[in-house]
Amino acid sequence: MTQARLMDGTALARRIVEESAKRAADLTERTGSAPCLATVLVGEDPASVTYVRMKQNRCRKAGIVSRHVELPAATTTAELVGTLRELSADPAVNGILLQHPVGDHIDERAAFEAIAPEKDVDGVTFASFATMSFGLPGFVSCTPGGILRLLDAYDVDPAGKRAVVVGRSAILGKPVGMLLLARDATVTYCHSRTQDLSAAVREADIVVAAVGRPRLIRGQDIKPGAVVIDAGYNPGNIGDVDFDSAVARASLITPVPGGVGPMTIATLLEQTVTAAARQLGV
């Protein structure tokens, strides 16, 4: 039985980060200041602390300055909005990342909307969602944008293909569907209320699993030759796709880990450099 080719997100992400580092160095040389990403963390959730630290480390290695803002867990929506507005107005800050989650007592949407669209390098604002949806210039949500880059790198042109997105989160499912639609795929959104998920997935030339349920998508549901993108993260490095059965049916598949995962930070770094270049007019 033939096996799908693996889509190597680690290697592609490395290339994107290297290129971003070159652009960052060039920009620093030409303008005298390095691109700057502000990371904002509310509270001390251990996973969030780890994520933010990882992003800062990756920034530093790429020649991007990171400015870290730590706020106590008891921060109010108004205080967080105030901080994000200050960063939005600060010419020394090129990109802003608000680490999710911010705590249930905070209106996260109000916080996101306080990020200036031109600094929304994480692609979380209404404006970024709309520009993704309408195929207009703007920043993309990092994981969805990374998925499109992976498809491009493996010469998968979504135009005219049937794409099925399983999951409809604001930061992953919905935007990746919109990006695929903007690239002329025929896009179907499936989710927890979908009645016959297997039947819907079987129609797909491109499957994007983005729902956070371990091994939900099984090989028998994959159309032979389909491209399978597993954007699910579940405890124990288990994806939303049952890899062992899917790899026997797909033509291309992302492993977990090493597929979609590395693309998220790479996209964040790339967009931060792009934001700096645009703001500095170079």
Added chain:
Amino acid sequence: MTQARLMDGTALARRIVEESAKRAADLTERTGSAPCLATVLVGEDPASVTYVRMKQNRCRKAGIVSRHVELPAATTTAELVGTLRELSADPAVNGILLQHPVGDHIDERAAFEAIAPEKDVDGVTFASFATMSFGLPGFVSCTPGGILRLLDAYDVDPAGKRAVVVGRSAILGKPVGMLLLARDATVTYCHSRTQDLSAAVREADIVVAAVGRPRLIRGQDIKPGAVVIDAGYNPGNIGDVDFDSAVARASLITPVPGGVGPMTIATLLEQTVTAAARQLGV
């Protein structure tokens, strides 16, 4: 052969307008000022002039004041943006409608974004698209919102159903798909690049045709018992659905005219009254 039941948009729209008129009268009595819709027209395109006049007439009959702003065809983007910002800041204006199209030399998106979201009763801003997409409170695009009202009025619950939207315009196809997704339908977007449109439409429990191609969708493509919403307008009052063949397969179908059409203005008037009530805090 059984025939589909007709979805009477004319009657439903009349009820919505009557109810909006009552709310407008109540609001006028309580606050001393009637709800006000500002209509902005750029140039003298005859169809646009007719549309705007129709909207103004319908406003007047519903007890909504309309303030009309006519700008010359040579208006620049900056001038139009300035006008829309003034109206957005004017406490006497509750809703703003910018009549489409505005002319090729104008950045229509920049103009739309100059409309304050809380006055975007036509549902054209990025913010309105995002709130529709994320199931958040806000104003809906009028035709998509009207379609959802029609479904509700005929007890069609989208949850768990397969909905196929043919068309992906910013003002109709994309938002109606997002509204259906927010109501838990499994949503497929088809468009000009879709390879086998007939096969995709045959999967649909709910078909929304919104593409502007006369009689594109034929009865043979309709799943027996499906609900067919024809949001297409083509010269000669011809819809995107071939009514005569579709009516024999569908369970419910919107006629053209008298289906989706009347719902658009009804939604505009209803949202204008809602905007006024919110702004006045009553």
